Amino acid sequence: MKLNLKIWRQGGKYKGELVNYQLDGVNEHMSFLEMLDVLNEELVSKKEEPVAFEHDCREGICGTCSLVINGRPHGPWKATTTCQLHMREYKDGDTIVIEPFRAKAFPVIKDLVVDRSSFDRIIQAGGYISVSTGQAQDGNAIPVGKDTAASAMNAAECIGCGACAAACPNGSAMLFTGAKVSHLARLPQGRPEAAKRVQAMVAQHDTEGFGNCTNIGACEAECPKGISLDNIALMNREYTAASFTERPVTVGAEGA
Amino acid sequence: MAWLTNYLTSSIGRKLTMSLTGLFLILFLVVHLLGNFQLLKDDGGEAFNKYTYFMTHFPLIKMISYGLYLFIIIHTIQGLMLAAANRKAKGQGYAVKTTPPGVTWASNNMALLGTLILAFLIIHMAQFWGQMHFGGMPESTVYPNFNEGKGVKDLYALVAEAFTSPVVIAIYTIGQVVLAFHLWHGFQSAFQTLGVNHPKYTPFIKGFGKAFAILVPLGFAVIPIIFYLTH
Numbered sequence: 001m002k003l004n005l006k007i008w009r010q011g012g013k014y015k016g017e018l019v020n021y022q023l024d025g026v027n028e029h030m031s032f033l034e035m036l037d038v039l040n041e042e043l044v045s046k047k048e049e050p051v052a053f054e055h056d057c058r059e060g061i062c063g064t065c066s067l068v069i070n071g072r073p074h075g076p077w078k079a080t081t082t083c084q085l086h087m088r089e090y091k092d093g094d095t096i097v098i099e100p101f102r103a104k105a106f107p108v109i110k111d112l113v114v115d116r117s118s119f120d121r122i123i124q125a126g127g128y129i130s131v132s133t134g135q136a137q138d139g140n141a142i143p144v145g146k147d148t149a150a151s152a153m154n155a156a157e158c159i160g161c162g163a164c165a166a167a168c169p170n171g172s173a174m175l176f177t178g179a180k181v182s183h184l185a186r187l188p189q190g191r192p193e194a195a196k197r198v199q200a201m202v203a204q205h206d207t208e209g210f211g212n213c214t215n216i217g218a219c220e221a222e223c224p225k226g227i228s229l230d231n232i233a234l235m236n237r238e239y240t241a242a243s244f245t246e247r248p249v250t251v252g253a254e255g256a
Numbered sequence: 257m258a259w260l261t262n263y264l265t266s267s268i269g270r271k272l273t274m275s276l277t278g279l280f281l282i283l284f285l286v287v288h289l290l291g292n293f294q295l296l297k298d299d300g301g302e303a304f305n306k307y308t309y310f311m312t313h314f315p316l317i318k319m320i321s322y323g324l325y326l327f328i329i330i331h332t333i334q335g336l337m338l339a340a341a342n343r344k345a346k347g348q349g350y351a352v353k354t355t356p357p358g359v360t361w362a363s364n365n366m367a368l369l370g371t372l373i374l375a376f377l378i379i380h381m382a383q384f385w386g387q388m389h390f391g392g393m394p395e396s397t398v399y400p401n402f403n404e405g406k407g408v409k410d411l412y413a414l415v416a417e418a419f420t421s422p423v424v425i426a427i428y429t430i431g432q433v434v435l436a437f438h439l440w441h442g443f444q445s446a447f448q449t450l451g452v453n454h455p456k457y458t459p460f461i462k463g464f465g466k467a468f469a470i471l472v473p474l475g476f477a478v479i480p481i482i483f484y485l486t487h
Contacts, residue, residue, distance in 0.1 A: 006351075018351060071352030078357075097352045104347040167356060169364055170342035172267070202266055211345030212267040212338050215445040216363040221356035230453040236268055237451030243263040 001026045001092035005039065007051055008099045011110040018097065028088040032075060033058060033065060035087055052111040060084040060224070063159030066166070067112055068099040073163035073222045081161065081224040101166035105173070105209045116162050118208040119176060123160075125204035126197035127180045129189050142188050155183035157225040164219035164227070170211035175219035177205045178231035185238055195242035202239050270338060275449035277331040278442055282468070284324055289475045296482060301412025302399055309408040312388070332374055339367035362441040369438040376431035383424075387414055419483040428480045432473035439469035 002024045010016040023039050030038070033055050040050035056064035065082040069075035075085040090096065098112065106114040144152075156179075164175035181198050184190030190197070213232060220229045263269040291311065294304040311317050355364065362369065387393065388411055397410040418424050443465030447453075452461065 008351075068350055068352075071350050071354035072356065099350055099352070102346065102348055102350060104345045169346060171345035171347065172342070174267070202268055203262075206267050209345055210267075211342040212271060214271070214338070214342070214363070214366060215441075215448045216359055218356045218359050221358050229448065233448050233451045233453030236272070236449055239266070239268045240263075240272060240451065243259060243266075243269070 001028065001087070001090065001094075003035075003090065004093070004095040006095065006097045007112070008108075009051070009111050010100075010108050011052075012049055014111075016108070018099075026087055026090075028086070028090075030087045031058065031083055032067075032069070032085040032087065033083050052109075052113045054113050055083060058083040061159060063161035066101050066114065066161060066163070068101060068166060070097050071099075073101060073166040074161075074224045079224055079226045081159075084224075101162050103162075103165040103168070103171035103173070103210065105171065106162060106165060114162070116160075118210070119160050119162060119173070121208065122173070122177055122201055122204045123180065126193070126200035127184070129184060129193060131189075144187060148186055152183055152186040155179045155186065155227065155231050158183070158223075158227050159225055161224060163222050163224055165210060167218040167222035168211065168213075169216060169218065170214055172211040172213045172219075173205055173208075174210075174213035174232050174235070175223060175227055175229070177201050178233075178235040179227045181238060182231040182234040185234065194238060195246040198235060198238040199242050199246075202235070270334060271449045273334050274331060274338070275446040277327040277334075278446045280324070280327050281331060282439070282443065282446070285472050285476075289472055292476065292479050295412070295415060295479055301410065301416070304412045304415070305397060305408055305410060306399065306402060308388075308411045309403060328377070332370070335367060335370050360441055362437040363445070366438065366441060369434055372434045373431070373438055376427070376434065379427060380431070383418060384411070384414065416483065416487060419480045420487065422484070425480050425484050429477050432477040435476075436469050436473040439473070440466065443468055 002022065003026055005021040005023055006018045007021060008016070009019045021039060023035070023042070026035050026038065033053070036051060036053055043050045054064050054066055056062045058065075060081040060083055063081075065074075067074065067082045069082065069085070074080060074082045076089060077085055100106075100108050100112045101114050101116075105118045106116055109115050158176060158179035160176060162173070162176070165171060165173040168175075181201055184197060185194045215229070215232075217229060220227065264273065291304075291307055294307045295301075297303045311321075355361070388409060393409040393411075393414070395407045395409050398405065398407045402408070444458075444462045447458075447461045447465075452458070
């Protein structure tokens with residue numbers, strides 16, 4: 001099939017604009033990223049600068065691919081990453097607009113590549129548990145109920161791609177932060193540092209310049225891993241409880 | 257107290273402020289609507305005037321009303337500040353604008369709806385509250401065995417006069433439609449902010465919130481219309 005692509009180009013000779021490309025010979029079995037590979041092969045053979053976009057595993061689990069396709073992060077398919085979106089979604093003659101993830105805390109590096117290191121810093125602020133090294137503990141020493149394990153696993157499914165912040169009209173990354181907070185807060189291993197964690201991670205989220213959650217739900221709708229808004233509710237509870245009951249900690253100082 | 261400042265200026269603290277003040281305003285709407293129903297009593301305004309006298313003179317109610325003014329101001333200022341901050345945090349938008357499945361129009365337009373409600377409130381308060389407090393209304397309407405025989409302000413007459421104008425009726429109807437949309441998102445959103453998201457309660461909260469968002473503004477809107485048609 002033949003496609004009309006409008007792709008955001010930024011850097012080099014491009015100031016930041018949508019550039020039109022016509023791409024012929026697109027196969028419906030191609031993934032969306034393979035379609036872009038074909039475009040880049042063409043551009044390279046014409047001695048033009050290829051379109052910069054991020055990708056890694058191409059199996060939908062690494063969280064590296066991004067893109068906003070016709071206004072939707074990771075394209076139109078529910079709970080699917082861009083690398084798992086296939087060209088059978090489109091038909092001959094379609095126009096596809098491809099833009100980078102947009103949020104103030106995700107500055108564009110080049111074309112469709114944005115800097116998502118703000119997410120790394122949120123994780124560094126508290127998205128871990130402290131475990132002393134030594135011999136491996138018996139796996140069943142700490143009992144965890146099946147339902148608890150499942151709900152923690154649902155939160156842990158977050159691949160940190162940033163689609164939530166990209167989808168959010170407020171540029172808020174509360175779904176990401178909420179998923180990381182709740183993943184650990186739901187498990188006994190995460191409880192000892194839970195109060196400190198939620199305070200540090202929320203403080204880092206705000207410091208990075210992400211917006212405020214207004215419970216619109218665009219993040220949940222666009223999340224390639226179907227992370228639920230109840231993780232944000234849990235984070236709200238944890239944060240409020242921690243703020244009012246914990247003895248003061250140096251909020252956000254560590255890792256920030 | 258640095259912790260409290262930290263909390264209240266954090267993104268979660270700020271939305272908790274929106275949630276709690278919003279829930280108070282929701283409760284106030286119920287009280288206000290119940291009061292308005294006195295207007296429909298066919299007694300020449302006796303029930304309504306006695307009710308307004310009570311609401312403006314009973315000390316506890318007066319105290320709550322000062323809280324109400326404060327909460328309206330906090331909800332407004334905080335809301336506008338959040339909207340501005342969020343616009344800045346989004347930065348550049350998308351060339352193709354879409355609304356993902358399940359996202360309501362209201363949730364995307366809370367600041368606009370809130371600003372319209374503020375405009376409505378200013379008109380509404382200038383028309384009745386301002387007139388009552390600063391308009392020099394005489395306390396000349398006397399009801400037997402009420403207020404030790406002294407007169408009260410005839411607010412009923414003021415309302416009856418206002419509701420003869422189709423323009424006023426239109427403003428009130430539009431104001432209530434805007435309020436309905438604001439509540440459509442705001443009611444359930446307030447609970448999500450408080451951290452109440454539970455399979456046992458959330459479906460009820462969402463259902464009740466939608467019913468509330470339709471019925472309460474409808475109640476407010478029909479009173480002027482009934483008044484207009486029957487007077």
